[in-house]
Amino acid sequence: MDQAGERREPTMRDVAALAGVSIKTVSRVINGLPGAGAEVTDRVRAAARTLGYRPNLTASSLRRADRRSATIGVLFEDLSNPFDAALLRAVEDHARRSGVLVLAGSTEDDHTLQRELLVSLSARRVDGVVVMAAGGHQDALQHERERGTPMVLVDRPPTFGGTDCVTTTNRDSSRAAVLKLAALGHRDIAFLGDRRTLWTSQERYTGYLEGLAQAGLTLREQLVRTDLHGVAVAETATAELFDLDRPPTALFTAQNLVTVGAMRVLRDRDLHRRVAVIGFDDFPLADLLDPAVTVVRQDVPGIGRKAAELILARIDGDTSPPVHAVVPASLVPRGSGEIAALS
Amino acid sequence: MDQAGERREPTMRDVAALAGVSIKTVSRVINGLPGAGAEVTDRVRAAARTLGYRPNLTASSLRRADRRSATIGVLFEDLSNPFDAALLRAVEDHARRSGVLVLAGSTEDDHTLQRELLVSLSARRVDGVVVMAAGGHQDALQHERERGTPMVLVDRPPTFGGTDCVTTTNRDSSRAAVLKLAALGHRDIAFLGDRRTLWTSQERYTGYLEGLAQAGLTLREQLVRTDLHGVAVAETATAELFDLDRPPTALFTAQNLVTVGAMRVLRDRDLHRRVAVIGFDDFPLADLLDPAVTVVRQDVPGIGRKAAELILARIDGDTSPPVHAVVPASLVPRGSGEIAALS
DNA sequence: AACTCCTACGTCAACGTTGACGTAACCGGC
DNA sequence: GCCGGTTACGTCAACGTTGACGTAGGAGTT
Known part of the structure; x- marks a missing residue:
């Protein structure tokens, strides 16, 4: 087989030579532009096929007026997380339909990594980026945005202006979940949340507080555990809750x-x-556990689709005011959330 | 905020003008090449910073001798599948450490889509591709490979020569699983498999047959169900098995x-x-079900790392003979596989 | 028959960058 | 004071493509 054959890729010049026309005519034929006769078009097509010609999009985008690379960047926290993966897939699907490919990266919620990836994407002249912002300050994102890069934030909104974002009904759905638990007679409802630097955690906590208030329940600080990043930490925190003198009878787990x-x-x-x-957040097999787990399910395909639509529109020059799209989440009753308090 | 500001990106020319040097000197400074004095280097760096200059990798790779885009393509069946997502993440991690980004796409096991994506990647002049081949013929992959594109197949081997691949111990681990069930006294062990066009399905089925033979059990054709793509189809097939006069006492589920x-x-x-x-294949929460599910677990990070190593080495010009790396899977006993047959 | 207009091409330069090569200044050695 | 070598730059062309523009020939109009 061809080991380092170092065979040069055929170019329009080669095709032109074989077809006996000018390079520009080849360009016209390849791009389907008018100004090439039927017979010449056939000759060029045949030549391209025999040589195995493939257009060079990088050279083309360097020269073209619109400068498009037909590529967007997608930076999520962890592409192996089911939520992120599903979101990536949704964005990818919609982008592909517009002939746009996706450069994907995991930021690990790390600002340095996020910045480096942004620079790498920018060096490749992506047309825009879809980002799940790392928690805390958003300096690098803001800087990138101010350079003019089309940008859509997902899951978490920007702390700076002029930028589209797509989130879900974190607060409202959290409130609804707590109200549901309260309606079942629960008075000691614990909150277990992810890192407090995350906007989603804050929103869900706020929703929790609103729910308690609306149900006429008082907050017990002991029942609030935050900064639980990962399964192991969550286990420890949960165990502690049930070592309390008056443990909770219901849990609202916010991730x-x-x-x-x-x-x-x-x-x-x-x-x-x-x-x-x-x-x-729903998760695979939630319905197979015992009891099946009642969750607030985000419309992940909906979020991905909206994000893709927004970024593609911005790339196409849409200059309408920035949008904060909120895609509704829904409560999926499966059993664990329908357990009533002992009276 | 800057709506379509249409501000031109600064180029080396702009930096050169501001620093009062030639474009070539800027190139030297940006790329850290020798031949630029200390004072000039500082001036250029300062100018680049004030202008917010970002190197243009596409222009650079067009002109450079090595032609590298520092980008690889990754085509998996479905990026939202946990297995694929974990694999993508592993490849991405290792690639990033070498300054390589990943263009990711889902082929949906569809030849047309796979071919289109290959063409899109090739148009962007990726340095290589990592592919989970769609089932059935591999014409498009072979064609792409024969053009000289560095390629590594994962999960499934190529049907053509001269190409690296990374798979797991499908057959051996399947045989071991069946032998384990037989050792627990099971004589009616069913096989439930994914689409027969998939190499992995075939290997796992062969392992199942080998296991039966080695345990001295005879194959009951009724207990073999294949082409189960997706949860719903698998449910139907399973239900049918237990409607048999003599239902199985153990299941080997091959996906x-x-x-x-x-x-x-x-x-x-x-x-x-x-x-x-x-x-x-392991899956999230397998340990939380009742009973916890005994599985053959592939070393997904190991497979991803190996695939990344191989593709990066090939891109770096490694011309040693093609490798078929086999990353061992391991049996994870959790309970469901330790249920003995009623004697 | 002279004119405009259109079609089907071709020529040229440029996109942002780098490889090849040129050159002026300076150094040390004799 | 001249030579060879080194350092620190600069000039030029080219990577593969496309936008701007030129042009030859034919069709249609007056």
């Missing part, structure tokens, strides 16, 4: 890994039939 | 979605404590 950790502890302590749980 | 479907049916019929199950 999918937290939900998983909590479920594990409940099962270990054989509390899974008595303690109600509603989680934010 | 993760199939395992999920089977578990669902077992639970619905309250058989989950009596029928043994070993699944191929």
Whole structure:
């Protein structure tokens, strides 16, 4: 087989030579532009086929007036996380339909990495970026945006202006979840949340507070655990809750890994039939657990589609005012959230 | 904010003008090449910073001798599938460490889509591709490979020569799983597999046959169900198995979605404590189900790392003979696979 | 028959960058 | 004071493509 054959890729020049026309005519034929006769078009096509010619999009975009690379960047926290993966897939699908490919990267919620990836994307002259912003300050994102890069934030809004974003009904759905638990008679409802630097965590916590207030319940600070990043930390925190003198009778777990950790502890302590749980974010197999887990499910394909639509529109020159699209989440009752308080 | 500001990106020419040097000197400074004095270097760096200059990798790679775009393509079946997502993440991590970004796409196991994506990647002059080949013929892949594109196949080997690939111990691990079930006294072990066009399905089935033979069991054709693509189809097939006069006492489910479907049916019929199950491919929360699911777990990070290493080496000009790397999978006992046959 | 207009091409330069090569200044050695 | 070598620049062309513009020939109009 061809090991380093170092065979040069054929160019329009080669095709032109073989077809006996000028380079410009080849360009016209390849791009389907008018100004090439039928017979010449056939000759050029045939020549391109025999040589195995493939257009060079990088050279083309360097020269073209619009400068498009037909490529966007997608920076999410962790592409192996089911939520991120589903979102990537949704964005990718819609982009591809417009002939746009996706350069994907994981930021690990790390500002340095996020900045480096932004620079790498910018060096490749992507047409725009879809970003799940790392928690905390957004200096690098703002800087990139101010350079003129079309940008859409997903999952978390920008802390700076002039930028589109797509989020879900974090606060409202959290409030609804808590109200549902309260309606079942629960008065000691715990909150277990992800890192406090994350906007989503804050919103969900606010929704929790609103729910308590609306239900006429008082907040017990002991029942609030935050900064739970990962399953292991969530397990520890959940265990602590049930070591309290007056443990919770219901849990609102504000992120999918937290939900998983909590479920594990409940099962270990054989509390899974008595303690109600509603989680934010669906996760695979939530319906197969015992009990099946009631969750607030984000419309991930909807979020991805909206993000893709927005970035593609901006790239196409849409200069209408920035949009903050909110895609509704829905409560999926499966059992764990329907356990009533012991009266 | 800057709506279509149409501000031109600064180029080396602009930096050169501001620093009062030639374009070539700017190039030297930006690329850290020798031949620029200390004072000039400082002036150029300062000018680049004031202008917000960003190198243009597409122009650079067009002109450079090595022609590298520092970008690879990754085409998997479905980026939202946990297995694919984890693999993408592993490849991405290792590529990024070498300054290489990843253009990712889902082929949906569709030849047309796979071919279109290959053409799109080739138009962007990626340095190489990592592909999970769509089932059936591999004409497009072979064609692309023969053009000289560095290529590594993952999960499934090529049907053509001269190409690296990375797979797991499909056959051996499947045989081991069946032998384990047989050792627990099971004589009616069913096989539930994904699409037969997939190489992995075939290998796992062969391993199943080998296991039966080695255990001295005879194959019962009725207990073999293939072409189960997706959870729903797997559920139907499983249900049929338990409507047989002599149903299986153990299941070997050869793909993760199939395992999920089977578990669902077992639970619905309250058989989950009596029928043994070993699944191929781990999946999130397998340990939280009741019973926890015994699986053959592939070393996904290991596969991704190996694939990344191979493609990067080939891109760097490694012309050693093609490699078929096999990354060992391991059996993870969790409970469902340790249920003994009723004697 | 002279005119305009259109079609089907071709020529040229430029996109942003780098490889090849040129050159002026300076150094050390004799 | 001249030579060879080195350092620190600069000039030029080219990577593959396309926008701007030129032109030859034919069709249609007056």
